[in-house]
Amino acid sequence: MSNTFFGAIADDFTGATDLAAMLARAGVPVTLRIGLPEAGSEAATTFEVIALKIRTNPIEDAVAEARAAYRWLKAQGARRVFWKYCSTFDSTQRGNIGPVADALMTEMGLDRTVHCPAFPENGRRVFMGNLFVNELPLNESPMKDHPLTPMRDANLERLLRPQVQRQTALVAFPTVRTGSDAVREALGRLQGHIVLDAVEDADLQTLAGAIHDMPLICGGSAIAQPLPVLWREAGAMGVPDIAPLPDVGDGQIALSGSCSAMTRAQVGHYLKTAVGYRLDPLELAESGGMAAARVWLKAQDPLAPKIVYATAEPSSVTLAQEKLGVARAGALVEDALAQLAQDARAMGIGRVVVAGGETSGAVTRALGVDRLRIGPEIAPGVPWCFAADGLALALKSGNFGAETFFTDAFNMLEHGAVSSVA
Numbered sequence: 001m002s003n004t005f006f007g008a009i010a011d012d013f014t015g016a017t018d019l020a021a022m023l024a025r026a027g028v029p030v031t032l033r034i035g036l037p038e039a040g041s042e043a044a045t046t047f048e049v050i051a052l053k054i055r056t057n058p059i060e061d062a063v064a065e066a067r068a069a070y071r072w073l074k075a076q077g078a079r080r081v082f083w084k085y086c087s088t089f090d091s092t093q094r095g096n097i098g099p100v101a102d103a104l105m106t107e108m109g110l111d112r113t114v115h116c117p118a119f120p121e122n123g124r125r126v127f128m129g130n131l132f133v134n135e136l137p138l139n140e141s142p143m144k145d146h147p148l149t150p151m152r153d154a155n156l157e158r159l160l161r162p163q164v165q166r167q168t169a170l171v172a173f174p175t176v177r178t179g180s181d182a183v184r185e186a187l188g189r190l191q192g193h194i195v196l197d198a199v200e201d202a203d204l205q206t207l208a209g210a211i212h213d214m215p216l217i218c219g220g221s222a223i224a225q226p227l228p229v230l231w232r233e234a235g236a237m238g239v240p241d242i243a244p245l246p247d248v249g250d251g252q253i254a255l256s257g258s259c260s261a262m263t264r265a266q267v268g269h270y271l272k273t274a275v276g277y278r279l280d281p282l283e284l285a286e287s288g289g290m291a292a293a294r295v296w297l298k299a300q301d302p303l304a305p306k307i308v309y310a311t312a313e314p315s316s317v318t319l320a321q322e323k324l325g326v327a328r329a330g331a332l333v334e335d336a337l338a339q340l341a342q343d344a345r346a347m348g349i350g351r352v353v354v355a356g357g358e359t360s361g362a363v364t365r366a367l368g369v370d371r372l373r374i375g376p377e378i379a380p381g382v383p384w385c386f387a388a389d390g391l392a393l394a395l396k397s398g399n400f401g402a403e404t405f406f407t408d409a410f411n412m413l414e415h416g417a418v419s420s421v422a
């Protein structure tokens with residue numbers, strides 16, 4: 001058995017890099033694995049994050065994959081387990097947040113766990129059990145129009161209840177503001193899935209003080225940031241070594257399959273300086289649709305700023321979904337961007353930014369990446385990541401980053417920020 005201390009299971013790839021970035025901020029080196037590690041893969045390290053792509057899978061498949069990941073982490077000795085899902089609680093009416101949390105509790109023999117999606121730095125706040133995105137309740141935010149997981153309620157207990165077999169509960173804001181001891185006492189009285197309020201980073205610090213010794217924590221990435229310091233102070237883990245980051249190849253491309261409001265603004269902004277090719281799922285469904293995109297890419301200068309995007313307004317997404325079905329429209333776009341990522345690599349392009357969680361999963365898999373090192377953060381929750389073969393990948397969650405995100409990302413590598421990272 002090796003000495004893994006922290007093991008996380010992320011329900012998508014952008015979520016995994018987001019969590020890894022938060023841990024890296026706390027000064028710990030993180031090993032991010034794409035998919036369940038195969039027999040003979042590199043030895044486990046102190047901080048392991050396993051990126052799965054199970055946010056919208058059938059529940060049974062998602063639970064089976066998460067369970068297998070947990071068993072691998074347990075075999076490596078993990079003493080703290082983290083179920084990373086989206087800070088906007090992206091899920092369908094039945095899953096997969098609740099069923100995976102339930103399955104992990106059963107595997108670990110637990111009668112309580114906590115749910116903390118709050119990420120104040122990115123505008124996600126939980127107050128009286130209700131999740132807000134910036135000023136809006138979740139169900140009034142752009143998440144109401146998400147192509148795969150439209151969110152139609154903001155109350156986390158109400159969202160969880162149909163997804164879980166255990167009871168739900170809340171540790172509300174007044175208790176959180178009283179301090180870590182009060183939160184700990186409240187948790188001691190509750191069972192099942194306990195939602196935690198948090199409005200500011202200071203609340204996350206308070207919560208972390210109360211929950212750092214819990215075996216299973218569920219939520220977004222932000223609650224993970226204060227934990228390593230507390231674990232170190234409590235003597236629960238040692239201080240792992242940090243290795244230098246690898247070299248990065250030249251050439252660049254942005255690939256966007258996200259239709260989130262922020263990505264739409266970012267693509268619009270980037271098109272002012274980069275050349276672009278727009279993918280339309282209806283065209284991709286016809287013969288020749290994909291071939292045209294590949295011909296376009298092949299004609300581009302590998303070094304020049306460029307973007308291929310399916311990013312579109314909700315009305316256009318709905319139209320494609322009505323004609324093709326939700327799953328087929330999504331799969332056509334994901335497969336196309338995955339193929340174009342492979343083509344870009346064949347052209348010698350070494351710097352790839354991907355927008356969209358599902359999209360990132362499809363692209364990363366197509367590139368055959370199985371392990372990533374975490375580099376500098378471009379925006380909160382979005383780090384550059386490095387694969388073994390000179391490939392730099394940035395996987396951007398739909399609503400993360402400033403409007404200038406794509407330019408910021410590529411500029412960062414140009415200006416040598418990589419070598420300055422701890």
Ligand SMILES: Nc1ncnc2c1ncn2[C@@H]1O[C@H](COP(=O)(O)OP(=O)(O)O)[C@@H](O)[C@H]1O
Nearest residue numbers: 147258260310312317330333356357358359398
């Ligand atoms: N124009 C479009 N019409 C229909 N579906 C689309 C379109 N563009 C992208 N999609 C699909 O929408 C989904 C977006 O999800 P994702 O990549 O996770 O983005 P986000 O991070 O914004 O949630 C993907 O499955 C993608 O293939």
Ligand SMILES: O=C(O)[C@@H](O)C(=O)COP(=O)(O)O
Nearest residue numbers: 014015018086087357397398
């Ligand atoms: O927690 C978050 O918001 C992100 O880490 C995340 O999971 C976002 O998902 P996508 O927007 O689908 O990339």
